[in-house]
Amino acid sequence: MEFNRREWLGAGAALAGMAALPKVAQAQAAYTVPESMIHPELRPILRQFTSTFAKMPAWTVANLPELRKPFPFADFTPLATVPYERKVIPVGKPHPDVPIYVINAKPGTSRPAILHTHGGGYVTGSAETSVRQMQELAAKLDCVVVTVEYRLAPETTYAGSMEDNYAGLKWLHANAESLGVDRSRIAVMGESAGGGHAAILALLARDRGEVPLCFQCLIYPMLDDRTGTTRKVQPWVGALGWTPAQNRFGWESFLGGKPGGAKAPKYAVPARMADLNGLPPAFIAVGTLDLFCDEDIDYAQRLNNAGAQTELVVVPGAIHGFDLIALMSKAKLGYWFEGVKLNALRRGLGLPAA
Numbered sequence: 001m002e003f004n005r006r007e008w009l010g011a012g013a014a015l016a017g018m019a020a021l022p023k024v025a026q027a028q029a030a031y032t033v034p035e036s037m038i039h040p041e042l043r044p045i046l047r048q049f050t051s052t053f054a055k056m057p058a059w060t061v062a063n064l065p066e067l068r069k070p071f072p073f074a075d076f077t078p079l080a081t082v083p084y085e086r087k088v089i090p091v092g093k094p095h096p097d098v099p100i101y102v103i104n105a106k107p108g109t110s111r112p113a114i115l116h117t118h119g120g121g122y123v124t125g126s127a128e129t130s131v132r133q134m135q136e137l138a139a140k141l142d143c144v145v146v147t148v149e150y151r152l153a154p155e156t157t158y159a160g161s162m163e164d165n166y167a168g169l170k171w172l173h174a175n176a177e178s179l180g181v182d183r184s185r186i187a188v189m190g191e192s193a194g195g196g197h198a199a200i201l202a203l204l205a206r207d208r209g210e211v212p213l214c215f216q217c218l219i220y221p222m223l224d225d226r227t228g229t230t231r232k233v234q235p236w237v238g239a240l241g242w243t244p245a246q247n248r249f250g251w252e253s254f255l256g257g258k259p260g261g262a263k264a265p266k267y268a269v270p271a272r273m274a275d276l277n278g279l280p281p282a283f284i285a286v287g288t289l290d291l292f293c294d295e296d297i298d299y300a301q302r303l304n305n306a307g308a309q310t311e312l313v314v315v316p317g318a319i320h321g322f323d324l325i326a327l328m329s330k331a332k333l334g335y336w337f338e339g340v341k342l343n344a345l346r347r348g349l350g351l352p353a354a
Contacts, residue, residue: 031235037289038240039317041331046240059121059249061154068124068152076128082135091167098164099149100171101131102179104138109180112187112349114138114217115169115201116147119192121222121242121250122161123153140342141351144179146172150197153253158268161254162200166208169201173211185349187215187280192242192292192320193250195221199270199299206278213280215348219341220286220320224271224295225251229260231294238291241320247291271295276306283311283344285337287318311344313337 035043057063070076078084084103091098116134118125127149134145148168150161169188176183188205190198195218202216227233228244229251238244251259255268264272282303286296293314300312315322315337323341326334339354346353 031239033236033239033289037236037317038319039287039315039322039333041329041333042317042319042322042325045325045329045331059123059246061253064123070129076132078131079135079139082139084131084135089167089171091163095160095163095167098151098167099127100168101127101134101147101149103131103134103145103147104142105144105178106180107178110182111143111180112141112185112214112351113144113146113172113176113179113181114141114345114349115165115172115186115188115198116145117150117165117188117190117194117197117201118147119190119194119222120152121246122158122193122196122254123250125152125193141345141349143349143351144172144181153250154256157256158200158254158265161197162204162267165197165201166204169205169211184212185214186211187217187345187348188213189217189219189345190221191219193222193254195219196223196270199223200267202279202282203267203270203273214350215280215345216282217341217345217348218282218284218296218299219323220290220292221270221284221296221299222247222250222292223269223299224292225255225259225264225269226271227291227295229258231260233291233294237289237293238320240289241322242291244291271299276302276308279303279306279308281309281348283313283341283348285313285315285323285341287315287320287322289318290320290322292320313340 057066082104084101086099086101088097088099118127118130127147130147134147138145146168148165150164173183173186188198188201198216198218199221202213205211205213228247248259284296284300286293300310303310323334323337
């Protein structure tokens with residue numbers, strides 16, 4: 001099975017977190033996942049990259065420059081057919097201005113919009129390398145997407161990055177007319193740590209009362225600093241994709257202190273927010289082998305109990321980043337999940353079903 005460069009688009013963040021693969025001793029998780037537990041369509045590609053990802057550096061501050069390099073196999077070249085523009089907007093003192101990428105703006109129209117936050121464990125990833133993926137999404141939904149180049153941890157903790165993202169959301173709302181956006185149809189969306197940021201944005205928007213949100217799309221979101229620290233998981237959960245050790249590093253960098261303690265800063269850890277009332281409807285998806293499985297299921301249940309109608313999709317045998325891996329290999333699982341996600345977004349944004 002071979003993959004061309006373009007098929008690696010968007011897979012860097014998902015695959016960069018793999019410390020090892022099936023049938024390989026897990027250096028960080030100390031557990032070998034039986035192949036029978038892995039979704040059949042994911043097994044071939046995981047086998048293919050055993051040697052590549054066994055060489056991945058450990059997630060430490062010293063290794064961050066290496067971990068932050070663009071994934072070598074990926075082609076992040078933006079599409080020529082979907083317009084995009086880089087802008088720099090104010091966040092407000094004491095924060096520096098933040099770059100954003102505005103995708104598929106069409107003045108004179110009234111379409112839905114998505115504020116997107118990229119993944120990367122709070123310590124890696126970039127909005128710039130998300131542009132092409134967001135162009136494809138914007139074209140499929142005929143919507144506007146704004147993706148934020150928020151500051152990464154540990155150089156900046158949650159207190160800075162959440163304000164970067166909120167500034168992007170406020171800018172989108174304030175400039176709705178010039179972008180061709182219907183202010184009543186603005187959603188937040190993110191994957192992994194970006195899903196955590198999107199959940200934080202929904203909480204901030206609710207409490208600050210400046211930007212009404214219609215929907216939140218959280219793809220295997222990173223929501224709880226206790227996972228892998230004070231809250232243990234089964235050994236096969238998180239052994240592939242994103243491990244407890246990586247999770248501890250990401251959260252410690254993001255919080256600026258040890259994760260899993262008795263308390264967490266307000267808004268920094270969505271799963272720790274006691275009050276989820278008044279939040280918009282949501283879509284949450286996660287795999288059963290993903291480290292975030294339990295926390296995502298719990299958050300979906302709590303949202304539903306708080307009146308935020310939430311669709312939860314739990315994919316058997318799927319690891320962190322499963323959708324990107326499946327699309328790379330042209331597996332049916334990837335196309336199926338893409339359809340499920342798009343239909344959820346259509347409902348949330350008030351668009352007709354496909």
